[in-house]
Amino acid sequence: MQYITTAHEAELNAALVMKSWGYTDAVATTGGADGGIDVRSSRALAQVKWRGGAAGRPEMQQLYGSRAADTSKALFFFAASAYSDQAVQYADQVGIGLFIYDPVGAVTAVNKVAQQFVVAAPKGTVAKAKMPLDDVLLFGAGALALIGAVILFVLLAGK
Structure with missing residues (x-):
């Protein structure tokens, strides 16, 4: 099996997943001052957490704030581990889809927003990208x- 072993591989995987959902122009950023955005599309933004503990509310707030006035863009957060309860509550309130990805890149919906997205996504594209x-x-x-x-x-x- 090919495992995700770097932050950049995790970002590339998130871009691949988003492309499978129809965000065909999704591109992983190459680092630098990206404002917390790791994957960009004309219709969506995503942040990817590769290591560490649970993703928290401050990271959700950063992602939400980076969208600025363009509220038409979908927001996704991909984490290798878990989310704090406060992060999940905030993400549900503001419409951020939370996903956990496994070591080979398959994603699982975590919160209500992500679960609703899974239901609406083309069949078979969310469970394993x-x-x-x-x-x-x-x-x-x-x-x-x-x-x-x-x-x-x-x-x-x-x-």
Whole structure:
């Protein structure tokens, strides 16, 4: 399996997830003074927390404030661990979707806003945004073995 091992990989994963939800122009920022925004799209903004303890209300407030007057943009927060109760309450009040991602990038909705988004999202795009590399390799190896067995059968049957 290919694990997320850096903050930038976590941001790239969040951008990939957002693209799967229809935010096709989602791009991970490259660092610097990003104002707390790690992924930008013309229709959404996201912050990604890669390490550490639970994400708190101050981080939700920072994300909410970074949207400024453009209230048409959706707000998402992706965390590797958990959220404080205050963060969840605030996010529900202001409309931030909270998600936890696992080590291979699959996301799970945490709060009411995120759960409502999951219901409205295209089927199958939220629970798992990508197939782990090991699964792809295993599928490819199985298909190759099957093809080899068919070829061998045909060769033996012809004798």
